[in-house]
Amino acid sequence: MEKIAVVGGGLAGLSVAALLADQGKEIHLYDAGLLGGRATSQVLKGFTFNYGAHAVYGRDQSALRSLIKQLKLNVTWLDFSSSKAKYEFAGHLTAAPANALGLLKTELVEGTDKVRFTWEVVKTLLSLERGESEVSIGDWLVQEKVEDDVSRLMLDLASSNFFTSEPENIPSSVYFAYYRKLFRTRKPVSYIAGGWQTLIDELERVLTDNGGEIHRKTKITAVEQSGGGYRLRDRQKKEWPAKRVILAIPPREMRKVALPLPIQHFIEPYAQFEPAEALVYDVGISPYIDTPFSYVFDRDHQVFVTDLSHYDASISPKEGQVLQVVAYLDHKQISQATYIEEKVRHAHDLLDHHYPGWRDRLVTERTMKRAIVQEIKWKMGQRPLPCFLEADTSIAFVGDWCEGEGQLSELSFSSAYTVSREWQ
Known part of the structure; x- marks a missing residue:
């Protein structure tokens, strides 16, 4: 049987390993840290914090939905409450345009601007607008003379879905391709009960049930060509043969x-590209602070807060609550301590304003000042890594830095599918 080595046990590595093992391939997965990579969870004083946001966008259109069905993963979906999603606008909250009803109710755009935004959605759905790879969405909005309020709303959406502080730099072709899919969804945002760790555990189960072997705490330091295949080596000089990697x-x-x-x-050009980064501030509080909203986006400071316990009561103790604040970061300013301190203040201010009294109820907290949410940011001058070398079908690449459909974690699942189908 052909032996396939998978180096890396994050979402993408586990997904492709499980898919290939399910096909009957002999799979060896090597992971240097905690299985799951950036998709793991941490429990502090009974509160479960994920490493980063664990939302899935457009799950009814998602490769993850197909993955769960094909591998028979035991996963429970928790869908976003669109009616409880708010944007902070002109000093008060208004409906977030997460769906058609939200668009009708929101004050972010009015009158003819609302008609114009709706027309842009229709054009995107009908593929009448595709953008251009060499034109950013910011430049496209200027070229098309799109009204200021409509332009800002389109860029706000991009910030939320691409997790970027510079949505105007997204290639317009990428922007429209993504929203052509997302505008069709009936499930704009969903979560997995128990967080990412539930999915990691299920993928691990499928892999091992199908005979796959996981080499934990094994850091591969060399991959060499050997006898029509490859030889992998770790830092203790232990070696393993593989036909494909x-x-x-x-x-x-x-x-x-x-x-x-x-x-x-x-791979060298791709190793120099910027990642998409965010400041993530998680708090566990008790007792629960009940509000008429579960999500608030402060568009002026590009920071949002989600009441994760509203969707998943299992991640906190009884009467407890997990709130997650995410602030988008500008890569050029991250090295400045004052910039990060300002982002932390914005996170605290957002909680002070919308969850008054949270400080007195604080049980535990965690701050990730530079969490990577995507290894290669979508921006002009950057492009994703292809899944295959042009002339070598024995080496493949998967991850949220690779070519595929969707954004963020969706790229991990779709690139895993691409490789598993090619090698089936």
Whole structure:
């Protein structure tokens, strides 16, 4: 039986390993840290915090939905309450335009602007507008003379779905391709009960049930060509043979591995691209603060808060509550301490304003000042890594830094599908 090595046990590595094992392949997965990578959870004083937001966008259109069905994963979906999603606007809250009803109710755009925004949605759905790869969405909005309020709303949506502080720099072709799919969804935002860890545990179960072997705490330091295949080596000089190899680690990590020269040259440009980063502030409080909203986006400061306990009571003790604040970061300013301190203040201010008394109820907290939400940010001048080398079908790449459908974690699942179908 052909042996396939998967280097990296995050969402993408586990997904492709489980898919190939389900096909009857002999799979060996090597992971240097905690299985799940950036998709793990941490329990502090009874409160479960995910490493980053664990939302799934447009789940009825998602590759994850197909993955769950094909592998028979035991996952419970928790859908976003669109009626409880709010934007902070002109000093008060208004309906978020997460669906048609939200658009009708929101004060973000009015009158003819609302008609114009609706027309842009229709054009996107009908593929009448596709954008251009060499034109950013910001430049496209200027070229098309789109009204200021409509332009800002379109960019606000992009900030939320791409987790970026510079949505205007997204290639317009990428913008319209993404929203053509998302505007069709009946489930704009969903969560997985128990957080990402539930999904990680299920993928691990499928992999091992199908004979896959997981090499934990094993850091692969070299992948060498050997006898028509490959030989993998860890830092203790232990070696494993493989016929094919899937690299499910980011390009910046790949360059630290001794790889054949063609692979090194192939990945080098991608290893220099900027990631999408965010400040993530999680708090566990008790007792619960009941509000008429579960999500608030402060569009002026590009920061939002989600009441995760509203969707999943299992992540906190009885009468407890998990609130997660996410602030988008500008990569060029991250090295400035004052910039990060300002973002932390915005997070605290958002909680003070909408969850008064949270400080007195605080049980535990966690701050990730530079959480990576996507290894290669969608912006002009950057592009995702292809899943395959042009002339070598024995090496493949998967992850949210690879080509695929959707954004963020969706790219991990869709790239895993691409490789598993090619190698079935």
